[in-house]
Amino acid sequence: MLYALYETQRSFMEPFADFALATAKFYSSPTSLLGKSPMAQRIAAGYELAYRLAKDYEKPAFGIPSVEVDGVGVAIHERVEIDKPFCELRRFKRFSDDPATLTKLKGQPVVLVVAPLSGHYATLLRDTVRTMLKDHKVYITDWKNARLVPLSEGAFHLDDYVNYVQEFIRHLQGAYGNCHVVSVCQPTVPVMAAVSLMASRGEPTPLSMTMMGGPIDARRSPTEVNDLAVNRSYEWFENNVIYPVPRKFAGAGRRVYPGFLQYSGFVAMNPDRHATSHYDYFKNLVKGDDASAEAHRRFYDEYNAVLDMDADYYLETIHTVFQEYKLVNGTWDVRSPDGELERVRPQDIRTTALFTVEGELDDISGSGQTHAAHGLCTGLDSTQMRHLEAKGAGHYGIFSGRRWREVVYPQVRQFILDHATPRQPAASSTAPTGAAEPAPAQAETVQTPLLAGVTAAPPALPQRGPRMARKG
Structure with missing residues (x-):
């Protein structure tokens, strides 16, 4: 009503x-x-x-017509690579008629950016994508507004999110041999689950995963977001924030968090x-x-542009991530597309390097919540893990704006380059299944200098557009 x-x-x-x-x-x-x-x-x-x-406010466009690579304008063409009921895998294909630039583009790493499904559209990561396009082949998960998805497509669960991520990773592995994964905020948890399940099955896993400002362990430095989830019951959320989509939309009757x-x-x-x-x-x-x-x-x-989330996905995320802490407690079972339940075991990850990024002033994912991933991935050694705390950065500052471009991104780019070749599996870990919270491995930690500016200020004005080359 x-x-x-x-x-x-x-x-x-x-x-x-x-x-x-x-x-x-x-x-x-x-x-x-x-x-x-x-x-x-x-x-x-x-x-x-x-x-x-x-x-x-309707869904904005990414609006990235071109980027500049070493002073040469490179044209960008958006296209949908895979169209799923609740998500599009969107590719930003780059074109150039400069032979040297084209050769360079072909040899750059492939990155899957997993955007949050937590209210805003994937275009919130426009600056993330634009910056990464200079040095990477970039794909992104472009989540659909649930009110536009017909009931005939069925419900969307947290398990489906994990399965989507695995499908997208496998697609890029099939096309390029392997890929790197960057997750921002909410998707750090399902990405960890997706890579863990692939590792447990013995599948090839991404070369690296970069996790930025996400609630891997929401018990650490709890924020207002965490407190709300803890202080309200599952039933409270179901009874107070879940409503059916009105008849005027394609998804009429679907239960959503509007x-x-x-x-x-x-x-x-x-x-x-x-x-x-x-x-x-x-x-x-x-x-x-x-x-x-x-x-x-x-x-x-x-x-101001927001989307509806399917009720099952939203409620399961609240229960799994913010109330039961199933990932860190080792009690999370994910249902595969064929209906089989599989336990999420991050300790089985051995060939995917881990880079975690946190903002010093993040008021959405508190200090230590993302870094907790290091304590779960006990199958990795210290050379495969790194942590960055961006001084003076809030939640949005670690993936958008000046701090992202000048402080965070250079280290993300270097981490991806450092792990651009496949690594042989390390010796088997003896960590017990379902351990409550393994002791953190010793990962390299980097702290960035304090930069001036307001944490949640509107993004800076765009710079002058690059010199365009002819489309190839």
């Missing part, structure tokens, strides 16, 4: 949003009589702010910061600071 009421309200507000936008244009146009009236700039700014607060409820939770974590940001946007419009106003629009076009 709540979802239907929300959609009714949104439909009611749509003409008012259109009116606000049209009025803002009239008052800001230098050729309009209204634009010459006193206070025109302030009135236009007020109406534009009202428009942005009332408008509906995007608008998730967005309310995002804003509630930092209401003062968002209020200040919108007021600053109004002031920038009044004084004609177009660059700052455009940066605000880009940030909130992404931040």
Whole structure:
């Protein structure tokens, strides 16, 4: 009922949003009589702010037409490599007519970026993808809005997420021989499960896995997100945040955690910061600071675009990751596509190097939650593991913005290069099955210098576009 009421309200507000936008244009146009009236700039700014607060935000595009590789413009073509009911494996294929550049591109590592399925679209990792395209062949999991998936496609469980990741890894291994995996936030847990299951079966595993700001062990340095999951029961979540999709959508009747409820939770974590940001946007419009106003629009076009999550997946994630801690307790069984239950054993991973990244100021995945992966992967030695704590970085800063580009990414790139060739399996580990929490292996830890800036500021304006080569 709540979802239907929300959609009714949104439909009611749509003409008012259109009116606000049209009025803002009239008052800001230098050729309009209204634009010459006193206070025109302030009135236009007020109406534009009202428009942005009332408008509906659709899924943004990745919008990466090109990147620059060693001073040469490389064209990017997006295409869907695998289309699953709840996810698309999206490829960013690179083209160049410069022979030396083309040779270099062909020899670069293949990376599967596993994007979060936790409210926002995969386009939240646009800066991650754009940066990595300079040195890698990049694929990404582009999760679909559950309200657009018909009921005939069935439910989507946490087990299905793990199985999707395995299928995508196998696809890249078949195409290229092997690949590297980068997971950001929520997918660190299912990626760990996917690679563990492949290792337990004796399948080839990725050359490396980079885990950034994820809840491997949500008991460590708990945040508001963790506290909410612990202080509320499974039944509370099922009864209070799960609603059927209204009839107007393709997924009508599907039980979901609606995007608008998730967005309310995002804003509630930092209401003062968002209020200040919108007021600053109004002031920038009044004084004609177009660059700052455009940066605000880009940030909130992404931040305000949210998707619905299938109820089974969401509730199972709460139960498995944030309430029962099944991964670190060694009690997580995943159902394979053929219906067989398999125990997740990270200690069986022996040929996939591990790099964990945390932000010093991360208020979503607390300090130590991602680093806990080192204590689970007891089959790896110290040369296969590394940890980075990005000083001064918040949650978004470890995969987007200046800290990501200047501090985190260079080390991710080097780690992938250092483990670009297959490694022979190490000696069998004697770690017992289901160990509560193995002692951490001694991994190399790097701490980055403190950089100036605000943790959750809107992303910086893009740099001047690269010199384009002809498409090949």
